Amino acid sequence: MSQGIVFFAHNNSEIDYGSIALANALMIKHHMGINAITLITDEGTVRHLKSQYDQSLIDSTFENIKIQPRRKVENNKRYRDTRHTVNLLQFYNINRSTVFTQSPYDETLVIDVDYLICNDTLNQIWGHKEDLMINRKSYDLLSGRHHQEFDRVDDFGIDFYWATVFYFRKTPQTEIFFNLLEAIKSNYPYFKTLYGITTYNFRNDHAFSIAVHMFNGFAKSRLVKNLPVDFLQHTLDYDELYEINSKGSLSFLLEKISEPGNFIPARTDGVNVHVMNKYSIVRQSKKIVEMYSA
Numbered sequence: 075m076s077q078g079i080v081f082f083a084h085n086n087s088e089i090d091y092g093s094i095a096l097a098n099a100l101m102i103k104h105h106m107g108i109n110a111i112t113l114i115t116d117e118g119t120v121r122h123l124k125s126q127y128d129q130s131l132i133d134s135t136f137e138n139i140k141i142q143p144r145r146k147v148e149n150n151k152r153y154r155d156t157r158h159t160v161n162l163l164q165f166y167n168i169n170r171s172t173v174f175t176q177s178p179y180d181e182t183l184v185i186d187v188d189y190l191i192c193n194d195t196l197n198q199i200w201g202h203k204e205d206l207m208i209n210r211k212s213y214d215l216l217s218g219r220h221h222q223e224f225d226r227v228d229d230f231g232i233d234f235y236w237a238t239v240f241y242f243r244k245t246p247q248t249e250i251f252f253n254l255l256e257a258i259k260s261n262y263p264y265f266k267t268l269y270g271i272t273t274y275n276f277r278n279d280h281a282f283s284i285a286v287h288m289f290n291g292f293a294k295s296r297l298v299k300n301l302p303v304d305f306l307q308h309t310l311d312y313d314e315l316y317e318i319n320s321k322g323s324l325s326f327l328l329e330k331i332s333e334p335g336n337f338i339p340a341r342t343d344g345v346n347v348h349v350m351n352k353y354s355i356v357r358q359s360k361k362i363v364e365m366y367s368a
Contacts, residue, residue: 079182080184082169099113112136112176149166156351157335186238212224212236216313227280228270232269233283233294309348
C-alpha cells in the first residue's frame, strides 16, 4: 500500500505557511526518511514560495503539489508573536476534510506544518491495524502551564482532539468520517452552537472533536484511537523558537507563568513539537531549509 504525508499550507497576509511547509518537509525527510510528501496549497502561496527558493529544491522536496483554491470565508484568527505582538488575520487552512479525496496515498499522515518533526516515532503508524488515529492529549513544554481549552471544546463539553497530526487508511469507514467532517464544516455555525463552542472562527481541532464524538455514536471515542505515541508536546504563541540545529534540537524562550512577558530558556533534543508562534518559525525557516538541504 502507498504511504505518505500530506501538508495543508495557505499563506495569509503575514504568515508564510509555504516556507514553513518546505522547512518541515526537509526535516521529515531527514528524521523520518519519508520522501512521499504532498503539499496542498493555492497558486498565490506557490508563487511566493518560488520567489524565495529554487524550483529544483521545491520539486525535490515535495512529491506532489496540489492546487486547492483558498476558501473565501471570513475566518479571523488571533496570531501572537509572544505577548508583545498580536494580529487578527485570516486563517485559510480549513480544508482538511478534503484530504480523503486529495491524498494520493492509501495510508496518509496529515501533519500541521508548525508541528516540527525531529524524530522518527511517527513511522510506527505505517501498516497499523487501526484505520483512523488522532490524539486527545498534548503537554506544554513548560511544566505547570495548563489550559482548560485543550481538555474540552467548552467548560462542560466533549473531549478536545488535536487535528495537529492524524493518520488514516482509505476505507469505507474513514470515507464516512471525512464526509461527516465536511458536513460539520459546511454547517459550522449550527454545530458550534449545538456543542456550546463560544469562539467565532472555524477551528480544525473543534471540527475534528465534534466528528469524533458523532462518529462514535455521540459517546466517548472507542472507534477512533490514539496515535502510537498517544500525546503531543507544544509551546504557546507567547513563546519564542529562537534556535534550531540539524540534529533535531530546538531552543525556546518560554514565558514564565508568574511573570508574563518574561521568559526562561528551554531546549528539546529529538522531540516533535507543535510550535504555536508561527512568526518565530517563519524567522527560522530559511535557516532550517539551508541546514536540511545541505
